[in-house]
Amino acid sequence: MSDVVIYHNPACGTSRNTLALLREKGIEPTVVEYLKAGWTRPQLEGLLKRLGLTARDLLRVRGTQAHELGLTDPVASDEALIAAMILDPILVERPIVVTAKGAAVCRPADLVLTLL
Template sequence: MAEYKIYHNPRCSKSRQTLEILNEKGVDVEIVEYLKNPPGKSELTAVIKALGVTPSDIMRKKEAEYQEAGLDQEGLSVEQQVEKMIAYPKVIERPIVVKGNKAVVGRPPENVLDLID
């Protein structure tokens, strides 16, 4: 099992740049193309906890799917937000890199350096 995991979108320049930094540092990284293979509820909840944020903090609010999913409605519970993020993975901010119980969003890509010992 890889020490690092990146939730990656190969079409995103920031995601590609973050992956490039990980590769340059020679770390063992598992690549999860989350648009093809969205994380499950417990996995996404663990990522959110590792980031130390709320689900709303890692949503791409300008994506059409954000409104399509009804994520712009007030009063959604954390559980409802997570379920909608799984159903509409395009709204999940990218890239997210996880190492153990810590995680960072690769915006800017250099944020990943905080996870590398």
Template sequence: MKNTRIYHNPRCSKSRGTLELLQENSIQPEVILYLDNPPDADELRSLLSMLDMPPRALLRTGESEYAELGLADPGKSDDEIVEAMAAHPRLIERPIFVHNGRAVIGRPPENVLRIL
């Protein structure tokens, strides 16, 4: 796994803006199209550790899968949430930028500058 990477959705304006900002700062990250190549549960746990956030904070609550899987239920465990994101990558907040063992969500895109 490359040291500098972005979990990217090219259809998302924030994701595109984040990638453009990185390139403007001479950063050429490995681009992971996470909807096509979703991270598995172990990779998600690693990302969450680098992000220093609980799994629920990485969930996109507006996606249909969120309601369909009952993820608003506070009784859902962290493992259940991670497994749901691994199985349904649309649930993963985007973009996630990883650099030198640290990670940040590019919302707003300028967030990525904090870890360069």
């Protein structure tokens, strides 16, 4: 399968496991280390649409400053969440895998199998 993209954080065990599972299946995905590459608004909005999620659904709270930044407050808008994700890419849940079949936040890692 070609054209598989994983938005990857090499420091994350689930992200590493997802990448390993893809490779075990003979797939060499395009690996985007989003902490280095960062996010753009169109990129995040496109991913959210493809995932069928809201920015709140994609917000990573564990191990981030989401709470301290007020992003976990129910009144925080998607616009505010996306702006924060652009400024601090760690605020995006990982790993995200995109294939011709769809896209998913692959937590747990074996969710990636539904995309193959």
